[in-house]
Amino acid sequence: MRVGAGAHEPRQDVPQEVRDPHRAAFEDAPVGLAILTPDGAAIRDANACLADLLGYAREALAGTSLATLREGAASEGIEIWRRRDGALLDVRVRVNGGVLAVEAVDADEAVRAEQNRDALTAAGLGEWRWDLGSGRIGLSRRAAQILGHPPGRSLTWPDLRGMFSEGEARRVRRVLRRAFARGRHYTLECRLARGGDGRSIVVGVRGEPVRAPDGTLTGTVGVLQDVTTRVEARDALLGREQRLRVATTLADLGIFEWHMLEDSATWENERMFEIFGRDPAEGTLGKTEFLYEILHPDDRAEVRAAISRALKEDEILRVSGRIRRGDGAWRTIDMAGRFERDAPNRLPRRLIGVVADVTDRRYAEERRTLLIRELHHRVKNTLATVQAIVGSTARTASSIEAFYEAFVGRIKSLAHTHSVLTEATWQTADLRALLANELRPYAGDAQGGLDGRVSLEGPTVALPSEIAVPIGMAIHELTTNAAKYGALSNRTGHVDARWSVEPGGPQGVLHFAWRESGGPPVAPPRRQGFGSRLLQRVLSTQVEAEVVTDYAKEGFSLTMRAPLPARDESLNPLA
Template identity: 65%
Template structure:
């Protein structure tokens, strides 16, 4: 047809009639394709020209977007009124078939098809009558199929599990009933590996409204899902880590002067609720931060901004919920859109280190206290060695007295160590010294040779050691020379707590009876010096001794120092 019409359509009536009456636009070009030789009525109507006026016109006048010449496919032509028109052109030699296309067909150009592939989208169409899926090249690659051949749905669905098939079937059925598009993500086994597909589709109705088929696109989103899961996993790990470490995380916008995001630990640390709103810079510096810490914090902020470094600050804040002062450490970095621009936001972490600081201070205090006690203990041991050596008449007597005094000292320290508040029970100190010599009756009973009567009193470490040593000397003297040196002697110890001083006055009374007649000592031994000097010097005690022939007695009044709560590990 192209050659017959091209030769002379006007002289061949049968061909000319067919040419003019064709239902599609036809045009014949000159040999150089620069001029229109003939055009039928449909083409004239399509381009808005009167019948017969296109003959002899230049083809370039009609090509709105193809200066390089005519070709196959969708093109943009210019009408007589200057408007543009989307047409589809099919070429056979110098004869062109020209017809209009709708907007969807015009948009679905070859370039768009390439864009779909570049976006990872493959097109598909399912025909209900045949049960076959027609796949684009991209869709075939995604589903692991050979391009150019249709795939039965029964074959394709083998890559889905039964529960997944049921779920997807319900989704598609509901979309078909409502007439709306549908989409879903699903795992599918393709070529032995599991991929995640994102499918979008739309039901295509038949002439009677029944379902004739479906069309849509498919995309492999496995990499995207894996990346998302990895981000979620990292977020979860970060959330767990910050929860365990009790770290507050925030992002503060500088221009808006408010936190645009903060985690739940920020609310706990600062004692405010989400409905209270976020904390701005001025509120933090002027109201929440301790006045004594504000200058240092402002300086640290200025330095971090100036040097573009890490912001590290510490200080005390007043918690809104209960008004308590808490100590925090904060670290963050100012983020900028460009090196030369001002920072837009601060991202950082906050930790409540109040308990840690208290523990550090307590540890430092305990170390100083330990140093002090070791120093005093060594001085006491040195005094014991020197005094025992001066008063002992033989090596055996020195050994016996020295070992006894060291054991007493060790026992007192053991009692102190066992108590969490570093105190020693007065009753326990007495029992440990007196029990080996005779039966002890507690709370003033009369059945034993030794009776103890007094309230429960815990002696702080600074007076427990010298009082323990004094009890040891009193017991040793009673066992050697006094009431515990025979079978009939008795020892009665009473004590009470009298008002006075920061924690009361200890009144301690030791009374012996039934022993050998008592005589005042002819010389002052270690025991006498301990009772008279150590108690007075270290305990600030008032000591009275009575060498009555019927039995020795001692009365002591000693102020009890207050407990130091900083030394209590349970406080």
């Protein structure tokens, strides 16, 4: 602060050596001045600039001890003084003879020191200045080391531009033009070929436009840093994250983070919203809403216990449960995650994990278990049927040849029925196909069809596997008896098979009628063979059928009424 010479009257006790003409220079000095006592410990007189700087009246400073004003040294050449109001002030102090000069120090200068430059170097930061007038770029030692050029003003803009690719140079120019137009600082990362060895590096730059007092742009200053390692690590991390996202997408996994303190969640991919049937506009779910509104009530205790166990034992959380989607459907999910801590022995702050919708897989596992159990049951029944065929055929056969013929025929019939079931994924067998297969060898035409000796009439009926085998065996026995003793044993006989489905039971009641005509006269059998036992016992027991046989002289007939069981869709491997 400059104080005019006329602002204060000259004091009479001012020593002769500073009286006119020196008095005016003392009063008008732009820095604070004080005349010290002979021992240099106190102020004898002070000019207005020093009084204003320290917040004192000039008269009050006379006789003031320097020790009262000084608080200590800040750095080289800079001291800390205390103003009258208690505020601290950084000042530069010089003593020449008995005159003390005190000048306020700019805040930036107060913290500037050679050690600061060392700190910049230690941090990998290099300073630079670009003067638009000369076109030269000044580099500090560290900046020059990063760019591969000598320190000082050795670099020009054309030199620097040649270190960039054409596309990168255009991008840097756009950033600089925008910063200059707005008069604001700027930051950018750019890749360039280092001078000398041509090694590709990435440089982080921070700059500030510099303007003359009239506002004219004169250049720009800033710092730069080699960030190649950081950028490569960041790119590698982004690459890993991208690969992880691709892998989780292909695996149909949802990724989430649950922030424990806020009880809020972040869903990292679209799959999470798909699994829970939510629109992104609806937001995500916290623990409270998940446990008490989305999770099935029967699964809540198990999920809470699993979370508590993972927290207590610091282990991976693995849990399954049923959730109600936004559309009301229930789905089964598997969830796995790990609690992350900021530091060892501290409470976790978040849970990072993945979620998979395993509804279809669980259903497939349950269905496979049912299929295996059903397969065991059917194999057991088939072996029991074969055993019965062997025993009964042996008891009724009159010779080895007769036994072989009857046994092989019955086994072939059983095998055919199984083939029909296998082609339909072991679900059903078509009644017409079973009849045609048995009757075709005895009444086939040249094309392998059925001629006038056999009539088949009825709707399409898919026999469930549990009744297809005994009915197939019954059809075989009826056909065999007709070929040996009945309508198919001569050239004039006829077999008429008709069926329908009547109301009743889960799937209706099958009404089946077998009638023979035109064959040899019929008489009731004198003893019951395997075929008769099968028609009466097996159909009654396994099929729960009502069977009526009639050995009328003009031809044998059989009527059967059997309830059709409901199909178990869980046993269908294609469902």
